[in-house]
Amino acid sequence: MPTTGVETRVKAASTEGGRRTRDRILRAAAELMFEQGVAGTSIPDVQRRAQVSASQIYHYFGDKKGLTAAVIEYQSTVKLEQQRPLLDHLDSVDALREWCERAAVRLDAVHCAGGCEIGSLASELSDIDPSARLGLATGFAAWQAAIESGLARMRERGDLGADEDVTALAVALLAAIQGGMLLAQVNRDATPYRRAVNVVIDHIADRVAAARAARSTDR
Amino acid sequence: MPTTGVETRVKAASTEGGRRTRDRILRAAAELMFEQGVAGTSIPDVQRRAQVSASQIYHYFGDKKGLTAAVIEYQSTVKLEQQRPLLDHLDSVDALREWCERAAVRLDAVHCAGGCEIGSLASELSDIDPSARLGLATGFAAWQAAIESGLARMRERGDLGADEDVTALAVALLAAIQGGMLLAQVNRDATPYRRAVNVVIDHIADRVAAARAARSTDR
DNA sequence: GCGAAATTGGAAAGTCAATTCCAATCCTTG
DNA sequence: CAAGGATTGGAATTGACTTTCCAATTTCGC
Numbered sequence: 001m002p003t004t005g006v007e008t009r010v011k012a013a014s015t016e017g018g019r020r021t022r023d024r025i026l027r028a029a030a031e032l033m034f035e036q037g038v039a040g041t042s043i044p045d046v047q048r049r050a051q052v053s054a055s056q057i058y059h060y061f062g063d064k065k066g067l068t069a070a071v072i073e074y075q076s077t078v079k080l081e082q083q084r085p086l087l088d089h090l091d092s093v094d095a096l097r098e099w100c101e102r103a104a105v106r107l108d109a110v111h112c113a114g115g116c117e118i119g120s121l122a123s124e125l126s127d128i129d130p131s132a133r134l135g136l137a138t139g140f141a142a143w144q145a146a147i148e149s150g151l152a153r154m155r156e157r158g159d160l161g162a163d164e165d166v167t168a169l170a171v172a173l174l175a176a177i178q179g180g181m182l183l184a185q186v187n188r189d190a191t192p193y194r195r196a197v198n199v200v201i202d203h204i205a206d207r208v209a210a211a212r213a214a215r216s217t218d219r
Numbered sequence: 220m221p222t223t224g225v226e227t228r229v230k231a232a233s234t235e236g237g238r239r240t241r242d243r244i245l246r247a248a249a250e251l252m253f254e255q256g257v258a259g260t261s262i263p264d265v266q267r268r269a270q271v272s273a274s275q276i277y278h279y280f281g282d283k284k285g286l287t288a289a290v291i292e293y294q295s296t297v298k299l300e301q302q303r304p305l306l307d308h309l310d311s312v313d314a315l316r317e318w319c320e321r322a323a324v325r326l327d328a329v330h331c332a333g334g335c336e337i338g339s340l341a342s343e344l345s346d347i348d349p350s351a352r353l354g355l356a357t358g359f360a361a362w363q364a365a366i367e368s369g370l371a372r373m374r375e376r377g378d379l380g381a382d383e384d385v386t387a388l389a390v391a392l393l394a395a396i397q398g399g400m401l402l403a404q405v406n407r408d409a410t411p412y413r414r415a416v417n418v419v420i421d422h423i424a425d426r427v428a429a430a431r432a433a434r435s436t437d438r
Numbered sequence: 439g440c441g442a443a444a445t446t447g448g449a450a451a452g453t454c455a456a457t458t459c460c461a462a463t464c465c466t467t468g
Numbered sequence: 469c470a471a472g473g474a475t476t477g478g479a480a481t482t483g484a485c486t487t488t489c490c491a492a493t494t495t496c497g498c
Contacts, residue, residue, distance in 0.1 A: 015465060015474060036347055039258030042455055053477050058457070060475095113346050119401060123342035126404045127332050128255055137405045168414040171402065175415030178401050179394030182338060185345045186356045195387040196394030203422040234444060234495060261485060272447050277487070279445095 010066050011059065022060045024050045030071045034117055038068055038124055065129070072125075072132055075117045076139030080146075090150030092159070093205045100177065100197045107181065107190040115185040118143075119178045144170050154208070161211045169204055176200040229285050230278065241279045243269045249290045253336055257287055257343055284348070291344075291351055294336045295358030299365075309369030311378070312424045319396065319416045326400065326409040334404040337362075338397045363389050373427070380430045388423055395419040 013019040028050035032041040043057055043064060050057075061067040080087070086099050114120065118139045125132040148170035154160045180193035232238040247269035251260040262276060262283060269276075280286040299306070305318050333339065337358050344351040367389035373379045399412035 013474085017464085018475060021475080037258065037343060039256065040347060043457085044455070054457080055459090055476060055478080064456070115342065115345075120342055122401055122405045123334065123339055124256060126334070128259060133405060133407075140402060140405055168418055171399075171411050171414040172395065172418035175398030175402055175411065176391065176394050176419075177398065179396065179398030179415075180390075182341055182397050182401075183359060183390065183394055186341045186352060186359055188352075192390050192394065195390040196398075199387055199391035199422065200395075200418065203418065203425070206422070206425060232444085236495080237445060240445080262487085263485075273487080274446060274448080274489090283486070 087146040091153040306365040310372040
């Protein structure tokens, strides 16, 4: 039986208690890796935060790499689901602004610590862990798809011109979010994030205005 | 004499040979930390790459934190100087495009490994090393200033409207570069970087066109 | 050329992390 | 309730890394 080449020995829990421990470990690891980076998070750290023994971690995740992979999947999947209601309606300039501003408020709340959950992992792991990189690419693709499909709906509806490159716009917004969060993190101030994101959204708004103008001319 | 609170015992070399070793160490550390991250770079790693003994590293940089601080300063300062000729002329849309595209070519050349020298350090260290964060903020500020002053010149010249927020535009471009490089790194493909950067530059170009239109209307 | 300071090599201490292992205990299923 | 797998605790192993230390050795100012 051929495999993908990278076997991560993550075992599922078959009892209720086991499921809870596994979850506790995963959540603790995700928090710690977000706060201190993957390299800065030791297994003993996770043990303390999750209140488990070492064997439990190795039982469910095989090794640290397996745990890291699980955290990537967790951040990619679960965090995405949390925002699902918003993500499914990113089909107006206002919705985009609202969504981005919500992230800004979260940045303010944590005093701009941490940046983006996936972005931090991506920066740390992309070059040193090929399978992690793949997982992170998938995670980013999901965000990009969410933005892009909203823009595509705007285009179908006529809010954006038919020739508009919604992929490029979506990537640009995603990059502005990532880059903006990095600058916010470094400066401990969400202003750079807001500026970066607003410039891109302003640009999208300009394109919407242009489409409207074109329509009224055609008429 | 009051200090900044964080004393890094970095010693200057007073002999020619010493200066060369110090330099060799710094360059090796910068390379390694870029390739594998700060946490992923051990002192023995640096020893091997720079062909020096441990005592030489500790002699010149005090400890690993001091070495890291020196690398941050190195990347911020030296890399900036390398681009000085270009940076001083970012006062046209074409110049901006050319500058960003040059980075894209470099990304292609290294197969999108590494991302941005400063960005990677920033993501890894901002939350765990306050003094490193300050150094990185300074580094970013220099890049932002370079972009912003070019845009300001365009505004003075009338290429951009007098009411244009060049700070926001500069931040947006910097964020696009950072976010774009991150996406490129994760996807091992420079396309996302090019898309992100081009959208922002297109936006600036639109503003330039608007300013021109306004001028011809006024006349 | 001479003494002091700078530079260098290499060993060694001390710490801590990753992982393995085994013995216990718990739970499920028949 | 008994068997067997799931789960858990905690000790032990192994290895690497940071940092210190001291004894050469080289270089510089005079």
